[in-house]
Amino acid sequence: MLPASSPVPEAEPPHDCPLCPRLVAFREELRAEHPDWWNAPVQAFGDPDAWLGIVGLAPGKHGANRTGRPFTGDYAGVLLYDTLKKFGLAEGVYEERVDDSLRLTGCAIINSVKCLPPQNKPLPSEIETCRSFLSLSVAALPSARVLVALGQIAHGAAVRTCGGVPARYKFGHLAEHVLPDGRVLIDSYHCSRYNQNTGRLTAEMFEAVFARALEVKGKS
Template sequence: MVATTISAGTSTDPGRDCPLCPRLVDYRTELRAREPDGFNAPVPSFGGPDAQLLIVGLAPGAQGANRTGRPFTGDYAGDLLYDTLLHFGFATGTFLARPDDGLTLTNSRITNAVRCVPPQNKPLPVEITTCRPFLIATMDEMPNLRAIVLLGRVAHDTMLKTLGIRAVTAPFGHGAVHDAGRFKLYDSYHCSRYNTNTGVLTPEMFRAVFARVKKDLARG
């Protein structure tokens, strides 16, 4: 079990009407009224618990996962992520940016540090802390977990707190790899449109992170 203690029986995913973060509940209610055909609920993890690789993002996007109900599905970040997963064999099928496109994950799983969409895509620290038990429960049910890709500094920081690792010993940096017991942590800039449009992250840089993961997992 990871370092932070949670109550026995904590679910890996919040319920559809999770009440834990009042600001996020208010925003969810607003979005349900504005876009009643959207998913508009905490977005569950995607992929099976037997995977060796876990990918951790920040939170669902309003026009992406919050609308479709599948992590990184419906916005540009998903285009780059799923293309990369398909390239390295961590996914099979065809990505059409819809939850019914038939794409499946292979030896990989995707989740978010915060499961509900936050206003301006910026969760508050208290919301990240409140949602952390669901991340812990997700990791706890993955007996084969060996590699964790952290998309962005927030995912990196929350994972260090989850594992009880001091930030000074594992600074964030794109392409950085940190040992964390039976896991390795792989840092990447978030695959957002902003980061790619500004050149902070290129597809080649992003693929290099997953190439390292693939190589390390193959070594056993």
């Protein structure tokens, strides 16, 4: 089953996007190995009228690259979607598949890199190339005046997209930045399995990010 329609369809790359040769080669390798997987650029997911934009890193191999929906089918998605539901930003039941009843309300997930990179590590050139799609996504979400960056790569991509220079905006969990375009960026450690298992990110720490996002929304 295909994933839900993107909230920013005009910002999505084609299914066979050719722009990053290394990512294309990896995609073709996985298509041969797992022909029933999505294995293509993963579209944004969420509410087209979102007030909150969640900037992720890239699809996970067994998560979004397999299912076609951000944070769906991997360990990181459980914490993310449980947290969004707790703060009224999601409804329905998350069952780790694209045809479950999960819906986002008031937020949208827009990744820094659309395609799965080897070892989950995109090259700087790939991040920069894909930023054209992130920029289009942010522009297509004019009501998203608050952004949450999941990890340092997402932080840098979000800062650049909104007209800033990353060196002037230091990444840190719960760090908060007013960007040149007026949006407020709140940083979070990524909700990866590694960060959760090592205790770098706890559920309470993650929830604090979204609690703060709601506070910022209330002041705007």
